[in-house]
Amino acid sequence: MTPPRPGRGTNSVNLRQYNERTLLQRLRRAGEASKADLARWAQLTNTAVGSIVQSLEEAGLIETFGRRQDGQRGQPASLYRLNPKGAFGVGVRLDRTSIETVLVDLSGKMLARRAHDLLLPHPNKALELVQRDVASVLDVLGPGERQRLAGVGLAQPYNLGSWLRELDLEADFRVWDEIDFGALLAQAVQLPVFKENDGNAAGIAELFFGAGRASSDFLYLFIGPAIGGAVVVDGEGMRGRTGNAADVAMIPVPPSRLPSAPVTGKPWDILLTRASLNALTRHLRFHGEHIAGRNELQACYERGMPAVREWLDDCVDALVPAVRAAIAVLDVPMCVIDADIDGGLIEELMARLDHGLRSIAPESRGTPQLRRGSFGADAGALGAASLPMFFNFSPRADVLRGHGSRSAEMVHV
Missing domain, CATH: 1.10.10.10 (Winged helix-like DNA-binding domain superfamily/Winged helix DNA-binding domain)
Incomplete structure (x- = not known):
């Protein structure tokens, strides 16, 4: 610039x-x-x-x-x-059960990708793997193009060691809550790293490369193993004091009525337990299905299995009041919805959510426009890669004030 x-x-x-x-x-x-x-x-x-x-x-x-x-x-x-080749960004998405690394250009086109479906290892082992993958995706760039690298984006859930009961994981991720993986990565790859939670990062990808081309105000929901979210207002991602704004997974909801749901013994549960692909996986396994990944989940939906319909009923029943409450607070005109699987699931979920929202719309209040997300299973990784792009090329209000980004935390080498 x-x-x-x-x-x-x-x-x-x-x-x-x-x-x-x-x-x-x-x-x-x-x-x-x-x-x-x-x-x-x-x-x-x-x-x-x-x-x-x-x-x-x-x-x-x-x-x-x-x-x-x-x-x-x-x-x-x-x-x-x-100019698509005017800048490039690397994105690293860490989840409790996967690691992805991608390279994108200024238009948002994905140029290279490395992915691993595995239980998140110790940070030292994860760092070795990610460092190799970053070097691998950068191999597609020529020497001149490498000079246009805007940095590395890191997207991961905050509090990785929490909510393992709700996610049906028998693992110990507490060490991840005690280290700064972004700082370790910046030192390893000798590049600036921009950190954000995975929900906010995916929302920034929609703002920068997707729905944000038409609207500067929306609530973003991503249904993956958990459920993540982001809020975009006036073209900027809201972070909140701890970076957990739009942490929709923590919205209180009544406990699930599905026999597969974990028993809480409390009058309230959290949205994560009901509106997530982990909840769908748990319910299918309860009915004897072998589910090893996203492909099996999508196949079960496409076959119209009764257990999938039961989960969908329970999911929408929890989502409708949660989304209505969020819209009441945020007053945004649009809700963008994406998911790790499709096969028709997203369209049906949106149709049923729209019907539910209209059925409980208060007097003098409309129903937000529901829009399908742009990136599907790639949303998390593309969201990570969008962070350095957004930081370097977005007209944020902080630019006028001469401040650093509030849409992502930056780690210098």
Whole structure:
């Protein structure tokens, strides 16, 4: 991006950087635009936009690809778009039962991927594995392209050692709550690392590469082994004091009525126990099904098994009041829903959730638009890879204040 110029005040430099990122965002949303388009959208003068476009083009972040006749007279206007090779990001997603590492370009296209389905090992062993995978995905970049690497994003659930009963895991992950894996990774790969919980990271991917192209305000839900969430308001991800904003898994709900559900002995349980693929896996195993991974889960759904319908009833019954409560607090117009499996599950879940939300809508309050997520099973890894992109190229309010990112924690080498 544009470096500070001698004699210019900090506020002027921050404003210039913010305007550069605003134009990048406009191009990301529109796909293509002329200088006149950008000036109109950003409410900047043609001269200011011309200077910014020139600097972005020189930095390799945007490119010309044709011309358009804007009016009846004069030369056809040059059209600009993002240069996919203008920047690259590595994403590392850690979960209790998997590790993924991906490489994406500035358009969000996944260029390389490494994945391991395994119980999360000790941090030292995980670090060795991730370090090899980062080196492997970077092999697809040429020397010049490596200079455009924005950093490494790390997405993982917070409190990895907790809620193992609800997740039916017999393991001890407490050591993960005692170490800073992001700092270890930054030292190992000698690159800046941006850390975020996996729900927020997936939500940032939607903001940067998916639903955020059309809306700057939404609640994001991802149904995986657990259920994760994120809140985007005014184009920024909300983190909260501890980084656990939109931790929808902890929303209190009545205990499940399924015979497979763990007995709590309490009048309330948490949403994680009911609205998660782990709950579906547990219920299918209760009925004698062998479930070894996502493929088996999806196959059971596609076969229309009665046990799947029973779980879906229980899942939606818990989701409807939880989502209605979240919308009442956040006042956002859209809820984006994604999942680790599909085969028709997401569409049915959205239809049933929409019906449930409408059936309990209070007077003078509408029902949020439900939108399907953009990335499915890749949402977590792509979310991790979006963190360095978002930090470096998003027009966040912190840029104007000259502060670091509040949408992710950055670890310097």
